Amino acid sequence: MVDNNDIGSQMYHLIEELYPICRSITGDGVRKTLTIIKKHIPLGMQEIASGEKVFDWVVPKEWNIRGAYLKNSRGEIIVDFEESNLHVMGYSIPVRKRVSLDELRQHLFTTEEYPNWIPYRTSYYRENWGFCMAHNRYLALEDGDYEVNIDSSLEDGAMTLGELVVPGKTSDEILVSTHICHPSLCNDNLSGIALCTFLAKHLMESRPRYTYRFLFIPGTIGSIAWLALNEDKLARITMGIVVTLVGDSGGFTYKKTRCGDTELDAAVVHALAHSVQTFSVRDFVPYGYDERQYSSPGINLQVGCLTRTPFGEFPQYHTSADNLEFVKPNQLAEALSVYQRILYILENNKTYRNMYPKCEPQLGRRGLYENTGGSNERQPNQMAILWVLNYSDERHSLLDIAEIAGLPFEDIRFAADRLIKCRLLEEVS
Numbered sequence: 424m425v426d427n428n429d430i431g432s433q434m435y436h437l438i439e440e441l442y443p444i445c446r447s448i449t450g451d452g453v454r455k456t457l458t459i460i461k462k463h464i465p466l467g468m469q470e471i472a473s474g475e476k477v478f479d480w481v482v483p484k485e486w487n488i489r490g491a492y493l494k495n496s497r498g499e500i501i502v503d504f505e506e507s508n509l510h511v512m513g514y515s516i517p518v519r520k521r522v523s524l525d526e527l528r529q530h531l532f533t534t535e536e537y538p539n540w541i542p543y544r545t546s547y548y549r550e551n552w553g554f555c556m557a558h559n560r561y562l563a564l565e566d567g568d569y570e571v572n573i574d575s576s577l578e579d580g581a582m583t584l585g586e587l588v589v590p591g592k593t594s595d596e597i598l599v600s601t602h603i604c605h606p607s608l609c610n611d612n613l614s615g616i617a618l619c620t621f622l623a624k625h626l627m628e629s630r631p632r633y634t635y636r637f638l639f640i641p642g643t644i645g646s647i648a649w650l651a652l653n654e655d656k657l658a659r660i661t662m663g664i665v666v667t668l669v670g671d672s673g674g675f676t677y678k679k680t681r682c683g684d685t686e687l688d689a690a691v692v693h694a695l696a697h698s699v700q701t702f703s704v705r706d707f708v709p710y711g712y713d714e715r716q717y718s719s720p721g722i723n724l725q726v727g728c729l730t731r732t733p734f735g736e737f738p739q740y741h742t743s744a745d746n747l748e749f750v751k752p753n754q755l756a757e758a759l760s761v762y763q764r765i766l767y768i769l770e771n772n773k774t775y776r777n778m779y780p781k782c783e784p785q786l787g788r789r790g791l792y793e794n795t796g797g798s799n800e801r802q803p804n805q806m807a808i809l810w811v812l813n814y815s816d817e818r819h820s821l822l823d824i825a826e827i828a829g830l831p832f833e834d835i836r837f838a839a840d841r842l843i844k845c846r847l848l849e850e851v852s
């Protein structure tokens with residue numbers, strides 16, 4: 424099934440490599456993850472000390488885990504961290520003691536609806552410990568004492584952020600952000616990491632118009648910390664997108680920016696409309712991924728979020744079933760191509776002035792009228808030529824024109840390039 428040269432397979436291989444690592448909002452799992460991403464792109468890593476105040480929050484203590492198990496009174500291992508890192512609640516404090524079944528039950532988490540799946544739970548900001556397990560196994564627990572062993576540490580350390588700036592021709596920036604804090608979960612976490620890695624890799628092969636800032640950060644506290652420490656950079660960020668949940672088989676869903684009618688919103692909707700059969704668009708709500716931090720009133724960046732099935736709307740979400748079978752190379756590749764199409768539009772969306780606005784310029788003389796020229800060169804769509812000439816009135820961008828004409832942006836861009844060559848169009852600066 425896996426072809427190494429195919430981009431979807433390369434994205435999938437990266438997910439396979441990252442899948443076993445136990446990540447959290449801090450700790451060696453994050454460092455290991457960023458180090459693997461660094462094999463593909465020259466990511467910078469920044470450590471922010473535990474205890475540092477970032478806006479209204481404080482960078483938490485660093486959490487690491489080496490192993491954990493739960494044994495019954497016969498000494499049999501009932502739950503083992505080695506089998507799945509989801510078995511231990513994220514940020515569980517170190518524990519080594521015997522407990523009764525009643526006490527143990529207060530620290531066990533299951534999902535009744537899907538009795539064979541392990542749920543994903545964390546307790547970042549309240550010290551606690553817990554095991555997550557399949558509900559079927561939970562039902563089979565016998566009375567008696569249990570041995571709890573969680574070999575973790577929660578100590579002063581640091582939180583690690585990954586960042587890459589791909590320089591462009593202008594200092595205007597597009598922010599691309601993904602979270603890196605989930606353990607063995609593929610769609611929610613790893614698919615976004617894979618897409619951002621390959622999107623950055625692709626951009627680095629060219630010299631884009633915009634400067635791109637990629638953030639690989641733990642959810643919530645990571646974006647809050649980055650924003651608190653980089654307020655001087657915010658004015659350059661013209662727009663941004665949060666990437667996650669791009670590997671499942673569902674259709675695309677775009678969550679608009681807080682403003683709702685920005686160039687980014689138009690570009691995403693246009694790219695989706697001309698790439699896939701069905702998709703949905705939702706208004707901004709102050710809940711979800713890191714777009715809620717970027718879009719807080721005092722930050723006010725225009726940041727959207729493009730996923731396949733939104734979080735919480737697929738049964739596998741935050742369970743052990745969000746695994747390597749749930750994401751597919753072709754789905755990852757399709758998502759990457761949609762993102763690339765969005766960036767192509769943003770990179771190439773400019774506004775022009777028609778140099779001969781009084782009636783139509785004579786196109787035939789310039790080889791721009793249908794059936795003239797007779798060359799084998801690709802000819803622009805005739806209607807695209809006419810739309811571009813008519814709406815290049817200094818007020819409509821090429822994306823505006825593509826929308827009015829109902830034509831793909833690429834056709835409008837191609838027609839504009841030909842008109843520029845014939846000196847019929849001039850860029851409005």
Ligand code: ZN
Pocket residue numbers: 605611741
């Ligand atoms: Zn999540």
